[in-house]
Amino acid sequence: MLFIDEIDSFIKPRDGNVHSLDRDLTNVMLTETVGLRGSKVILVAATNFLDALDGAGKRSGRFDYQIEIPAPDLPARIALLWRSIAEELGDGFAQQEPVTALARRWEGFSAARLTALGGQLREMHRNGKFTGPVTFEIGMKAMRLLQGRKGRLPEDVKNISDSRQSL
Known part of the structure; x- marks a missing residue:
């Protein structure tokens, strides 16, 4: 199992005025995420800022499940x-x-x-x-x-x- 905390720092939105290194890192992370399918690696990621992720990182097929853990009632x-x-x-x-x-x-x-x-x-x-x-x-x-x-x-x-x- 591979756990990535604060995935939003790796998969930043690529639209708008984005630094080329951020765009490249996002592309690599998205490609590698898909590349893990069928392997023995289970990828788990966490973020406090789901809206800060690139749209491709949130769409179906990147992660099988999305679990929201709200603040305690x-x-x-x-x-x-x-x-x-x-x-x-x-x-x-x-x-x-x-x-x-x-x-x-x-x-x-x-x-x-x-x-x-x-x-x-x-x-x-x-x-x-x-x-x-x-x-x-x-x-x-x-x-x-x-x-x-x-x-x-x-x-x-x-x-x-x-x-x-x-x-």
Whole structure:
């Protein structure tokens, strides 16, 4: 089995003003996808941007099945948050009202993002940021910390404002 994550970066639309390398890569990927038919290789691909794929990559014959995995609905979000909090902190930290309020607030969030909340809460609890059950405010603070992590610089990298001072 061959899994290609973010297939949309390999099979870009060829119409309009497209870079020749993107067009060439799309052509090669589409040709090779068809070439796998009848082989022992099973090709599985994933994308968050189905509309960003070239039309030929979506038509019948390229992939046998298209499976959409939507964002979790409210009951699923509640279950994911409850489990994440309970596994990381214990059952006493998960309370029905705040967990439900957080689940309502985070409509459209992925299962991965929701389940990551427990680890962030564990870290906050370990650092003394809160002691009792998880409240709506604590959950929101934890999610803001999770979302902000992508933009953080590694510890040894100077902030841009520090660089200006040394000029």
